[in-house]
Amino acid sequence: MRAVILAAGQGYRIRLLSKGKPKCLIRLLGLTILERIVYACRAAGVREFLIVLGFEGEKIRRFLGDGSRQGVKITYLPCPHWEKGNGVSLHAAKRHIRRGEKFLVLMSDHLVQPELLQRFVEEAADCPHSLMAYDDRMSELPNANEATKVRIGSRGDILKVGKGLRRYQGxxxxxxxxxxxxxxxxxxxxxxxxFTLSDGLDFLIRRRAIRGFHIGNFYWQDIDSRFDLSIARYKILSRLNTGKEGWVSRVINRRFSNQITKRLINYNITPNMVSISSFLVAIVSAILFIVKMPFSAGLIAQFSSILDGVDGELARAKFHVSPFGGYMDSILDRYADLFLIFGMSAYVYSRQPTGTVLLISFIALMGAPMSMLCKEKFYSAFGVPFIPDQMDGWTRHLPANRDGRLFIIMVSGILDQVLYGLLALGIITNFQTLYRLFSVKRMKLKTTD
Amino acid sequence: MRAVILAAGQGYRIRLLSKGKPKCLIRLLGLTILERIVYACRAAGVREFLIVLGFEGEKIRRFLGDGSRQGVKITYLPCPHWEKGNGVSLHAAKRHIRRGEKFLVLMSDHLVQPELLQRFVEEAADCPHSLMAYDDRMSELPNANEATKVRIGSRGDILKVGKGLRRYQGxxxxxxxxxxxxxxxxxxxxxxxxFTLSDGLDFLIRRRAIRGFHIGNFYWQDIDSRFDLSIARYKILSRLNTGKEGWVSRVINRRFSNQITKRLINYNITPNMVSISSFLVAIVSAILFIVKMPFSAGLIAQFSSILDGVDGELARAKFHVSPFGGYMDSILDRYADLFLIFGMSAYVYSRQPTGTVLLISFIALMGAPMSMLCKEKFYSAFGVPFIPDQMDGWTRHLPANRDGRLFIIMVSGILDQVLYGLLALGIITNFQTLYRLFSVKRMKLKTTD
Structure with missing residues (x-):
């Protein structure tokens, strides 16, 4: 499905902030609003764009170009009479739309979550009529008064649209x-x-040719003011974590990693650079253990753990997620883990050169890659992802994930109880592997019953 | 699609061998011929069977039961006049077949490779007419003279069927x-x-209602004699390996593992038992290293490597392949690897207690799980399997797979050069991981161009 983006309007209220640029070129966490819209569409499978230009349209064209940098194709449609209303802007796309083609229409100042667009595009493809998204969380809208309201019929068709509606569903x-x-x-x-789009909608409604799409809990936002921008910044940052992190990551690391991401995002720093930095910081921590500075080593290990969250956040915030990035991060993380355990072992062994220390070190080393191995192998053997919350039983509370393991390393370094740290790592990781082996076996018996 | 299996015939020539049982109940590598046919169908998605009984039919019914043991549903159709010809046997299924239903028909003494059936079922589902499989490798057939020949038209339809045909394609x-x-x-x-099926086919051919299916290189075999049985045994065993093994496995281990599989297959030993045995044998090898018996340790390590091939062969030979089996085998193999390296390290360190030895041991330990990790993570990150032959460049010749690594352990143990073994393991495994990281990065650049 192709998308038409209406980027002709001036955006009066925000003009001061945008310094003569169109509103959609305001930067928000490293990307302009318009780029965020284009990337969100791309994530939903849209590859071709028609952007309607009006106020300072040349600036938009110069900034985005033909879309090759974003991996999409962009055609620009200058619209001389855009000031009459956004209906006129949309009408400029008429001669580019093919007979019977269904197309997306988006506003250049409305941020939309990619997952929302994905669902919307799927639904639109199945629906013979036009479709418009509505949000029924009226109390949560920043400018509910100024919103265009929508009244929905019992069968999901749109009955009326307008700012002044008394009865409305969203x-x-x-x-x-x-x-x-x-x-x-x-x-x-x-x-x-x-001349507005709403006026055109009225005639579509009379033909009963447009239905509503309830967006549920997805995020979207109309950016109209400086205040809206800061809300958007907060909302985007709070959505950067996948929810699959362990509790150390959720409770501690995220506060720091979000702040770091917010600062790094305006620079030309790629997620892969951050992954490599996180790896190098872990190596520094390992060396600090070896040269008998466990306190700093522990702190530095935790810093590496925080950085390990930043790469993913940065990738998601900049729509830069790449399979190779995830692949490299995984391999580097495993090496970082092993070097850290080696550093800890060398530190303990230099003070207590016994076979027991070597054995404990070995057990800790052995368990380090197992958490990931179990999950990855599960996926390739059974074809479904391993979901720790469902399959790990009470052991899901153990700090066996990477964030938990690095937390143990930090604590054991700070308290100078590194041998106990190794012992804890060895027991927790290997125990969880064993637990998973048995829980997967049980699970399999259930499915064949 | 349901399947009708014609199991009424007597099988004169093989009667001595089958000792009064129907031919299809002869055991071949742990399973009867009929079970092999049922399992091959199940692998192709067939879940319901109609088995036509004649000669000693009760024995078949008693042996297979209702199919619940095989995970399928079996209905038996006794056919009193089966001796007239196999056309009469097939006709016994008439009242069980629904109007317009397409169904498979198989002979109870014809072994068929599951992959052949899978392709055949797909093609049959798409074809409006009847379909019959033919093999054009006439020179490779053991009893080409006695085979029923098939003449195929230019558009793939069957023109003539019979033993005495002069012009035929298969x-x-x-x-x-x-x-x-x-x-x-x-x-x-x-x-x-x-009264034979061939006679019925003649009338189907007159209606131009049957097409040919060229089986290409797939395996099938008509079992008519003791000699056929031994060919089948050889063919089945030679197909048990997936072709993804390393060269040590192909050149050395397979000879032994095939022999072991051939012997174990007649006992009630599950593939998982073999996986666990392989793990325990590796632990024994590790212990032998620790108690300073590197020669025996090396040999035992190689034996564990051979057993590591048997579990998969046994699973495939008995149609017992399970995701959990693969999962457990992977985890146990990783532990076995790490224990072996630990044993080797302990052995070397007891004679040469230096930091260098510990460092080399650490590097070897670090590399051990990486080969698998890289492959599994690649699959989950990119959604396609990692194919070493395509992506490993010249490093695919390095013994970095498990069979190669255990071979290094054997050689280093036998020659009592265990430190060099550790060094070789550490270098090869970590180098390959690094190589893969770069080759995956290059590959990714290619695909985005």
């Missing part, structure tokens, strides 16, 4: 999928001197 | 998919006192 999110019928409706509105 | 494999029209054709043949 607010318009500025996300549409239209058939070319919309152009005829816009022309009917133009004929009675009404 | 031999009938005894694998069919029929529409219920076959019953009408059989009845037309019965009316002129002809």
């Amino acid at each position: 607010a318009d999110c500025g996300v549409f999928a239209f058939t070319p019928l919309i152009f005829k409706c816009l022309e009917e509105a133009f004929a009675i001197s009404r | 031999a009938d494999c005894g694998v069919f998919a029929f529409t219920p029209l076959i019953f009408k054709c059989l009845e037309e043949a019965f009316a002129i006192s002809r």
Whole structure:
């Protein structure tokens, strides 16, 4: 499905902030609003864009170019009479839309979560009519008064749209999928001197040719003010974590990693650079253990753990997620773990050169890669991802994930109880592996019953 | 698709061997011929069977039961007049076949490779007519003279079937998919006192309602004699290896593992028992290293490597392949590797207690799980399996796979050069991991170009 982005408007209220640039070129966490919209569409499978230009349109064209940098194709449609209303802007796309083509329409100042677009595109492809997204969380909207309200019929069709509606079920999110019928409706509105998209919608509604799409808990936001921008910044940052992290990561690391991500995002630093930095910081920690500075080693290990969260956050914030990035990060993390345990072992052994120390070190080394191995092998053997919350029983509370293991290393370094740290690592990781072996066996018996 | 298996015939020539049992109950590598046919069908997605009984049919029914042990549903159709010909046997299925149902027909004495059936079932589902499999490798057939020959038209339809054909393109494999029209054709043949399936086929051919399916390189075999049985035994054993093994496994281990599999297959030993045995044997080898018996330790390590091939062979030979088996085997193998390296390290360190030895041991330990980790993570990150032959460049010749690593351990133990063994393991495994990281990065750049 192709997308039309309406980027002609001026955005009065925010003009001061945008310094003469169109609103959609304001930067938000390292990317302009318009780039965020394009990337969100790309994540939903959209590869071709028609961007309608009006106010300072050349700046937009110069900034985005033909889209090759974003991995998409962009065509620009200058619209001389855009000031009449956004219906006129949309109408500029008419001659580029093919007969019977269904197309997305988005506003250049409305941020939309990629997952929302993905679901919307799927639904639009199945629906013979036009589709518009609405949000029923009215109390949570920052500017509920100014929102365009939507009244929905019992069968999901749109009955009425307008700012002044008394009875309504939700607010318009500025996300549409239209058939070319919309152009005829816009022309009917133009004929009675009404020029907004809402006016065109009225004629589509009379034909009963548009349905509502309830967005549920997905995020979208109309950016109208400096205040909106800071809310958006907060919302985007709080969505950067996958939810699969361990509790150390959720409770401790995330506070720091979000702050680091927020600062790094404005620089030309790739997630892979951060992964490599996290690895190097772990090596520094291992060396500090070896040269008998366990306190600093422990702190540095925890810093490496925090950085290990930043790469993923940065990748997601910049829509830069790559399979290779995930692959390299995994391999480097395993090496970092092993070097850290080696550093700890060398430290303990230099003070207590006994066979017991070597044995404990060996057991800790052995367990280090097992958590990941179990999960990855599970996926390739059974074809479904391993979900620790469902399959690890009470052992899911053990700090056997990477964030938990590095936390143990930090604590044992700070308290100068490194041998106990090794012992804890060895017991926890190997015990969990054993537990998983048995829980997977049980699970398998259940499915064949 | 359901399958009809014609198991009524007597099998004159092989009667001595089968000791009064129907031919299809002869054991071949731990399973009867009939079980092999049922399991091959199950692997191709067939879950319901109609088995036509004649000669000593009760023995078959008693042996297989309702199929719940095999995870399928079996209905038995006794056919009193089976001796007239196999057309009569097939006709016994008529009242169980639904209107318009397409069904498989197999001979109870024809072994068929599961992959052949899978492809055949797919093709049959797409084809509006009946379908019969033919093999054009006439020179490789053990009893080419006695085979039923098939003449194929230019558009893939069957033109003629019979033992005495002069012009033919291949031999009938005894694998069919029929529409219920076959019953009408059989009845037309019965009316002129002809009672074989071939006679029915003649009438199907006159209606141009049957097409040929070229089986290519797949394996099938008609079991008619003691000699056929020994060929089948050889063919099945030679197909038990996946082809993904390293060269040590292909050149050395397989000879031994095939022999062990051939012997174990007649006992009630599960593949998982063999996996656990292989693990325990590796632990014994590690202990032998620790108690300073490197020669025996090396040999025992190699024996563990051989056993590591037997579990998979046994699983495939008995149609017992399970995701949990693969999962457990992977985890146990990793532990076995680490214990072996620990044993080697302890042995070397007891004679040369230096930091260098510890460092080398650490490097070897670190590399041990990496080969598997790289492959598994690649699969989950990119969604396609890692194919060493394509992606490892010249490093695919390094003995970095498990069979190669255990071979290094054997050689270093036998020659009592265990430190060099550790060094070789550490260098090879870590170097390959590094190589893979760069080769995956290059590959990724290629795909985004």
